[in-house]
Amino acid sequence: MEITTKPGLRLEVAGREVRGGRGPEGPRDPGHGRLLYGLPAAVLIVGLLIPMALTTFAALDGDIPIAGNFIDVLSDLDALSAAWHSVLWVGIALVVVAAGYVIAVLSQVMRWRAPLYFMVLPFGVSALVSGAVFRMIFDPVPERGTVNALSGGSTVWLGPEFIWLVLALAFAWTWLGFVVVLFRKGFQETGHSGFLTEGGRFVLPKPGPVAAIVVLTVLVAAIRVFDLVLITAPGSVQDDVDVVGLHWWRMTLRSSDTGRPAALAVLLYVFVAVVTVFGLRSARRLEPAVRRSPPAVAPRQRTRRPWPSWIIGLLTSAAWLFPIVVLLGTALHDPVAAGSAGWWRGDGLGLGSFAAIREAAAVTALFGNVLLACLATALVVATAVPAAYLLTWGALPGWLSRSATTLLLILAVAPVQMYLGPLRDMFSRLGWVGSPALLALVHAMAGLPFAILVVRTAFLAAPPDLSGKLPAMDAMWRRGRYRPALIAVAVMEFILVWNDFIVGFLIADAGPTPLTLLLWGEARQFGTSTGTIAANAILSAVVPVALLLMTWPRVVAGLTGGVAR
């Protein structure tokens, strides 16, 4: 079954080729009752739209109407420097995507399995933790810093000269695995399992529509970078790596003026939106001209892997595991030993650092995180699935489902700077009691648009029911074909909320301290607190990493609209 794709529809975070979907018989229920499926999601989305509108109004309300705040921001040299740095991050993201593509092709040729687990692992780690690890590795003090100890030199890695390298490595460590496994899934879906020859010509495999997800996610993540920079760069270097999101935060700290920060948030949003459009366009070029249908499953040859494949796989795994080793090694020293000597030293081994963080409410924070992440995930899944069902099988008019999809995409890439300020003000004016429920609600609002898009894509892409009947709502879980999408959405949301720093940081009063905030407090004096920082990092990483390692093949399948194989 072939469906010609309309340009508007292609904006969605597309998964596999759209097949099936709207059944030939149309909806069984022609009434409007089905619209109720979209109600909870609509409420949350309005909750997101109102503060975004308020931010936009604040941005337009300057000394000179409409343009005043924007002129102020664009003539602020510091803001421009931050904007330039955000552009650099786009470059870093593109390099990461390109490198991920190359590694995906090579891994396909070398038929890796185990190394993929190691590469995916950091995706479950928060940006705060990965920034902390790389700051430890590149510590300028030769007694503590791994790289300086290995090289015997004393390069100031965290200084203005090399800080970008450290940041880019931390970012790549987190994201490369995600890029690689998604590209591999793409090759699988398009039937390109490695190097091909077409008409005697040598061509590279094309990942298909999954490229859109990869490019988009990594680009948006790079532009939104906040906590990574905050924790990795020492205070005196912060200005050299200031990015728009951080600059916005510093503006809000510096004065009570809301107009200029709002204008900066709007500019950031516009930038993200433009990058999204271009990212999606260029990603489409990676799609193969001719699709193979049905996708050919790569024949599993039981030949032996050549030895270079083993060695490269081992080296890659070791490189990816190394930061984890540093983290564990540091955390297993007592605070004094970790603060004054490297993690490789034998003296001072013990659980002292873990004991220290237990005193600082880490256990409470862990429970808080469990509660928060579960609540937010439940909220998102419970609202996203009916909404996606309505969008897919609700027989909505074409214009409505198209504009709803576009709106969701626009909201999915919105930076938190667009809505957190007004939300925080609203909560405090209402005097709402800070509770995990409130924070979970904010998280759910932020995560919902992306979740609906993923679920809808999976619904569309799942193999059609041969009987031609519409699936019932309660069949979403029972029928295996939709399950990966639900797992993907739940796991992604859980990990996002668990690892969140910025939302909790900016609405710090809205509940108990999340683990990431605790980590940030510990990191105030970084070098001499590495023991407790590492222990805290491990405590906060265990749950999401374990969850990711257990589920990633299904998450990948769900994200790409495929069925786990």
Added chain:
Amino acid sequence: MGVRRRTVLRAAALSGVLGVPGCAGLQRAAGFGDVVRIAVSWSTAELAAFGRILATFGTEGYELMPLGDNIDAALGARTTNRPNLLALPQPGHVAANRADLAELPADLWQPEYDRIWSQQLPADEGKHYALPFKLAHGSVVWYRRKVFEALGLSPPRTWEEWLELNSAISASGVAPLALGGADGWMLAGFFENVLLRNFHRTYDALVEPAHDPGLWESDDVRATFAMLAQMWGRPEFLAGGPERALIHQFPDAVLEVFRFHRAAMVVAPDFAESVIRWFGVPEDEVGTFTFPSRSGGKAPVVVKGDLLVLTRPVSDQAIDILRHLASAAAPVPWIRHIGGFIAANPRTPREHYSPTLSRLADELRDREIRFDLSDQLGVVGGREGLQLAVQDFLQALGAEVSPKRAADTAMRHMVAIEKRAR
């Protein structure tokens, strides 16, 4: 293989979630129960020390939250789940958040507090909203005795003597100074000391709210930067050179002297002692002298401190904990086991101080004092203001910009930030 791996992972995940005991944690996490939330900006040794003080009160009923340098953001929070009790590093936060603070029980304020705090924490209709908890002596130079002994040197009394001493130490292959330039407050502290110990009238004038922003370009400020350049302008004078000095934080600088032995001296407040003792440096290796002035006379010294505040609505449990912390004996565990603590409470027993801290506490009591400049200047003295100006100054010296040009840039920055803040 696959099954086994999964089982192991699942078990690991479960132990992460369930392996930690207690229903109380879950209750607290959910926001139930009457737990007093105590937010502090301290970390590492000082956090542990404060934990010890709280532990003498009991182990239940409170939760300690280390919030780092953004502690004032938690104070601005308006919901009932914000911290009930905060230890604030700057008196400026008190006035700025007065509406959210509860008044102290009347009997907690002691008349002795007025000498240091009357200007910073004036009574409002006879009521006080912040309780001084910890004092800090901000005009201390710490040195490693072994370096001085090996070279036959004694602590300098004047600025000139200090410069000569630096040259002698540098010639022996050890850097005279360690700086914690990543923490802007440390460099700003150096600047404040040069200014106060040599030009205290300008220091006082800068604190006046209505002063002319052009004061930042006065001869005295220019001379202060020129003196800083004498100390910082030669790369071999700084441990690791200016580049690394800008990456080091406060405790790193202390370790450069007392643990890694790459430097001989560090300018740091009395709480450097907590770092020194935390890392196991014996007391007899540690020496201090008061920040020298050009004349060698008895100019004022810098003082600062931490305060305890209660937020509204106030609970009986929070008041109980505050009363406990306000008692004379409360800081004793910190003083004895961690060090680097001078009690604000005049009745705290003195016999627990180390010899060094005892001397510093006496000096604070007997000498003429001035409250820390950057803590009084708000934004102008903060990360974007004085701290940034002095960081950039050090960076410029490291890049071999002439001291005069570097000083001009710094002073222009200060005038601009002062104008913007008004």
